[in-house]
Amino acid sequence: MRYLLPLFIIPFFCLDVLAQQQAALVSNREIVKKEDSTTEILDFRVLPLFxxxxxxxxxxxxxxxxxxxCDENFKDRTEASKFFAERGWEYIGEGQLDTAVYRFNLSYLLNPQNMEAYWGLGVVSFQKGKFEESAKLLSHGLKLDPNNAMLMVDIATVQMNCFVEKRNCEEIDDAVRLLEKSVKLDSTNANAWLKFAVAEYHQEHFDKSWEYIHKCRMLDLSFVDLNFVQQLIAKKEDPMGIFK
Structure with missing residues (x-):
């Protein structure tokens, strides 16, 4: 089971605090590596693509x-790769991110052309706040499956987070282009319309943002992010008068 990437609109004044907290954690992790050789071996296995x-x-x-x-227990390596990718998604759902990475790595080892391995690794990297790494992995997956509309939405989500945090992993225009292509391939994806609304918000195209929010609402109300809607209302009231 795949898990949709969330999208957080983070106030810019919070970013310095977040960066300091992340730096402290990285420092602690480096100390553990030097003292514990077992951790070094484990880290090698849980780094994306080893x-x-x-x-x-x-x-x-x-x-x-x-x-x-695996050759002795599966029909072929493609089947084995699929098996380990499925286990990776399960571990993501359980919040065991390092274990998920190892399973996706094994999936990649069995079949370097398995798009699911790159997708899963990209999702884990995103959840760990490694947006540049996530964008690279997800984009590689898209090269293997260039018409995957859901994957396009995930890449666009990462790119928008990069834009918000002013990181070097593509521009907002690239996210918009991916979302445009995604909704052309599948216009029934409520999550895609939500992310499209957020992308337009970041460009201060508030009318377009409302248009896409309502497309999302009509497809699946459960996908509408009410926190985002309130931020949009602060910029411009809902032209349809539904959200107040």
Missing amino acids: GEIKKNQEQQKKDDVFLKN
């Missing part, structure tokens, strides 16, 4: 054993 580093002979042997076991 950290994209060249594996040593011992690590390669472990991979070979794993692949051999």
Whole structure:
């Protein structure tokens, strides 16, 4: 089961505080790595795509054993890759993000062309606040499945968060282009219309934002983010008078 990426409109005055908190956590993690060799091994396994580093002979042997076991227990490596990706999504749902990364890494090891592996890793990176890394992984997944409308929405969500936090992972225009393509491929996706409304809000196109909020509402009211609606009302009242 996949999990939709949330979108938070973070006030700019909060960003410095968040950055300081994240820096402190990173510092603590580095100390643990130096003191605990077990953590170093674990970190290697839970880095997206195994950290994209060249594996040593011992690590390669472990991979070979794993692949051999999968060959003996699955119809083929494509099926095995799908199995581990599904486990990865389950662990995301349980909040076990590092375990999810390891499962998606195994999925990638079995089949580097499995889009789900990159998608799952991108979602975990997003949830960890690593937006640049998330955008890179999700975009790679889209190259493997270029007409995946849901994945386009997730990439646009990451790009909008980058825009809000002024990070270097694409511009708001790129998010808008992806959302335009996504709703052309699937105009019934309420989540896509919600994210489209947010993108227009960030560009101060408030009429368009209201138009897309109402498209979202008509498709599935449960997707309407009332916190966002209140922020939009503060900029311009609902032309249809439904939200007050």
